[in-house]
Amino acid sequence: PSEEYELSRRRIFSNTKELWYYVNSELQSLVKEDDSVRVEHISKIKNIIGEHYRSLLKDVSSLADVDGHAVWRQQESENLSNLVQKRLKHLQNPSDCAKARKLVCDLNKGCGYGCQLHHVVYCFIVAYATERTLILRSKGWRYSKGGWQDVFLPLSDTCLLPNGETTNRWPGHRNTQVITLPIIDSINPRPPFLPLALPEDLAPRLNVLHGDPVVWWIGQFLKYMLRPQPATSNKLDEYAKKVKFQKPIVGVHIRRTDKVGTEAAFHKLDEYMVHVEQYYKYKELTDKVDKKRVYLATDEPKLFSEAKRKYPEYEIVGDEDISKTASISKRYSDQSLSGIITDIHFLSLSDYLVCTFSSQVCRVAYEIMNSLHPDASTLYTSLDDIYYYGGQKRRLHVAVLPHKANGPHEMNLLVGDEIAVAGNHWDGYSKGTNLRTKESGLYPTFKVSPKIETASFASYPDVTL
Numbered sequence: 016p017s018e019e020y021e022l023s024r025r026r027i028f029s030n031t032k033e034l035w036y037y038v039n040s041e042l043q044s045l046v047k048e049d050d051s052v053r054v055e056h057i058s059k060i061k062n063i064i065g066e067h068y069r070s071l072l073k074d075v076s077s078l079a080d081v082d083g084h085a086v087w088r089q090q091e092s093e094n095l096s097n098l099v100q101k102r103l104k105h106l107q108n109p110s111d112c113a114k115a116r117k118l119v120c121d122l123n124k125g126c127g128y129g130c131q132l133h134h135v136v137y138c139f140i141v142a143y144a145t146e147r148t149l150i151l152r153s154k155g156w157r158y159s160k161g162g163w164q165d166v167f168l169p170l171s172d173t174c175l176l177p178n179g180e181t182t183n184r185w186p187g188h189r190n191t192q193v194i195t196l197p198i199i200d201s202i203n204p205r206p207p208f209l210p211l212a213l214p215e216d217l218a219p220r221l222n223v224l225h226g227d228p229v230v231w232w233i234g235q236f237l238k239y240m241l242r243p244q245p246a247t248s249n250k251l252d253e254y255a256k257k258v259k260f261q262k263p264i265v266g267v268h269i270r271r272t273d274k275v276g277t278e279a280a281f282h283k284l285d286e287y288m289v290h291v292e293q294y295y296k297y298k299e300l301t302d303k304v305d306k307k308r309v310y311l312a313t314d315e316p317k318l319f320s321e322a323k324r325k326y327p328e329y330e331i332v333g334d335e336d337i338s339k340t341a342s343i344s345k346r347y348s349d350q351s352l353s354g355i356i357t358d359i360h361f362l363s364l365s366d367y368l369v370c371t372f373s374s375q376v377c378r379v380a381y382e383i384m385n386s387l388h389p390d391a392s393t394l395y396t397s398l399d400d401i402y403y404y405g406g407q408k409r410r411l412h413v414a415v416l417p418h419k420a421n422g423p424h425e426m427n428l429l430v431g432d433e434i435a436v437a438g439n440h441w442d443g444y445s446k447g448t449n450l451r452t453k454e455s456g457l458y459p460t461f462k463v464s465p466k467i468e469t470a471s472f473a474s475y476p477d478v479t480l
């Protein structure tokens with residue numbers, strides 16, 4: 016398919032969703048609790064619109080598969096992934112480690128596992144862009160004292176030591192042998208190739224392949240990094256058997272405890288389950304669903320009994336004991352590490368994800384999911400944020416339709432305006448700042464399209480498939 020075809024198809028898909036968000040939220044605002052006739056009428060309209068919506072989504076989705084497009088997409092994603100994995104392997108295994116140019120990072124950023132993985136991905140992206148072997152210092156890791164290699168394969172077979180003739184802090188010089196990198200929050204100067212930028216040489220193909228190509232890109236680094244040690248993969252296999260992990264299954268991640276009220280709002284179980292229900296209704300348009308399953312991952316153990324009690328028609332898969340190791344007081348231990356690796360693994364293997372993207376746990380699961388499918392960019396619902404990468408420069412929209420503000424909380428748009436996006440309110444509107452007018456406010460999401468930024472990275476001309 017051409018880029019034009021793919022972008023139109025995706026635009027129709029996402030604007031079908033936006034229309035549904037808008038109508039649903041407007042209908043909800045018409046509900047008057049003391050008027051039962053009206054409540055019933057609105058609920059009937061909502062049900063019928065839901066049917067229209069799922070049928071439209073299904074038909075648009077089929078346009079991704081017809082005429083050999085599914086086969087093409089599978090092949091193209093494998094080719095691109097093989098190329099990136101080969102480059103990473105080449106970068107990480109220099110023939111002479113004593114002379115190799117290196118980038119050194121410490122694993123132990125003072126935060127949770129998802130946040131630490133994102134820290135390593137950031138280091139790896141800088142290493143890739145500047146063509147330096149990434150050396151990860153991980154002894155004394157807060158999750159496992161022995162370090163990264165307690166659970167994952169080392170990032171190199173030939174080069175793990177941080178020493179060299181000359182060492183300097185970022186940015187150093189091209190011929191400084193070893194450069195140490197601070198965390199993304201304090202990198203200075205900021206290079207242009209940090210997320211959400213895509214490498215120039217791959218961007219044209221990734222834009223055709225994927226609905227949110229930067230997620231695919233980040234997923235490729237995780238794919239390389241998270242190659243499990245044999246003991247880790249054995250544990251995951253045993254766990255899959257123990258909990259009878261089977262499809263169809265929707266991954267639900269519910270982040271509570273220390274996150275709520277500080278970095279994210281509280282969301283009831285029912286808010287997640289609405290979307291799970293929606294997923295299965297959609298699925299039933301094309302497949303017979305024998306059993307509705309949910310893989311539940313959470314740091315709030317009580318949710319297991321709540322889910323089983325309130326949703327008896329569902330099979331709740333997962334492990335309450337794992338969530339007991341996830342609370343802040345037990346978090347940094349081998350046991351909790353094995354729990355979070357397990358939860359992220361099975362969330363990423365699910366058919367669909369429902370979670371809050373304010374949590375790095377769910378964002379990592381979603382990124383890994385996108386390394387397992389040619390394009391999994393539509394297989395999630397986030398109750399709060401849109402996808403972002405901590406420390407990212409910005410996400411851009413570009414206006415494809417003009418807009419005249421309806422009131423002071425909205426902004427004007429001219430076709431071609433670029434908007435730095437703050438978020439989607441999941442009611443038909445997004446919020447952001449118009450880079451031309453400097454105005455901040457709401458605008459209808461269907462009047463914009465995503466804009467992908469690119470940067471110049473090392474291009475590895477000698478590494479080919």
Ligand code: GDP
Nearest residue numbers: 127128129130312313341354355358374375376
């Ligand atoms: P964030 O704080 O949610 O953005 O994500 P982080 O990964 O940075 O820190 C949260 C930490 O809490 C995780 O790394 C886990 O150690 C723990 N945690 C949170 N949610 C879960 C969960 O669903 N399952 C497990 N096993 N641990 C969790």
